[in-house]
Amino acid sequence: MPQIPEKIHELTVGQLSARSGAAVSALHFYESKGLISSRRTAGNQRRYTRDTLRRVAFVRAAQRVGIPLATIRQALAELPEERTPTREDWARLSQAWRCELDERIAQLNRLRDHLTDCIGCGCLSLESCVLSNPDDAFGERGAGSRLLVERRR
Template sequence: MAKPKWTSAELTPGELSARSGVSISALHFYERKGLIHSRRTPGNQRRYPRETLRRVAFIRVSQRVGIPLAEIRAALDTLPEGRTPSREDWERLSERWRRDLDRRIEQLIRLRDDLTNCIGCGCLSLDRCALANPRDRLGDEGPGPRLLAVEGD
């Protein structure tokens, strides 16, 4: 197989996959979700703009820290089309998320620190459950789990 030309303005799915470390099926999934875009050649083959490399990297990092795809898409929609996003574009986007990420970090720290007191069974009747049932407030509602129901039930 010929070595990919990383300097070309467009990348094939295989080239984008090799360069980004993301499988071709994942790239197609990202495209179906509106996270990245391609154009079709006259032979109906996908071609991705070179700046898609940065977008894919952003998607992967965002997913690793637990950001939902809908939020990732909304953030990517604020970036310019037709040119590689600048440092200022990325800084503006990251500033938008700073408050939410700080909140998530605080929740994870609280979970880590309180996890030894949680048996994780869902009964939520322990009088010392600091995570979901402080002072056994859910015990007043009756026996069994209270927080496992899906919203709208």
């Protein structure tokens, strides 16, 4: 991984890409979504502050666990722009997602534990399937397959 000398306070998009491992196109996308920001030089080239490396790492880690970009953008908006975010700043943001991640883990555990049953029976019955219809939530709407009918409308 290329090192950035301490005296360099701004990075080109190529340097940011090489250092963060994110493609240039991904960095442009992140910027278009308000996840990172840059300034433009007189020659209209992007320049990123060094703390953008941490922001990109945060975005990529959050994406890997399934956090939507809109949620990531809201979290990054809470970080200070006048200084590099601290460990405490990042801890505060990630703590807010703990419940959501715990629920996703529980859903994945249910999927893992019941996937063989669904594949084994082959029916994917909305009446009894613990994956498509946990706790028979759709049974309250009446008999029959309601999801397919509702989706077609």
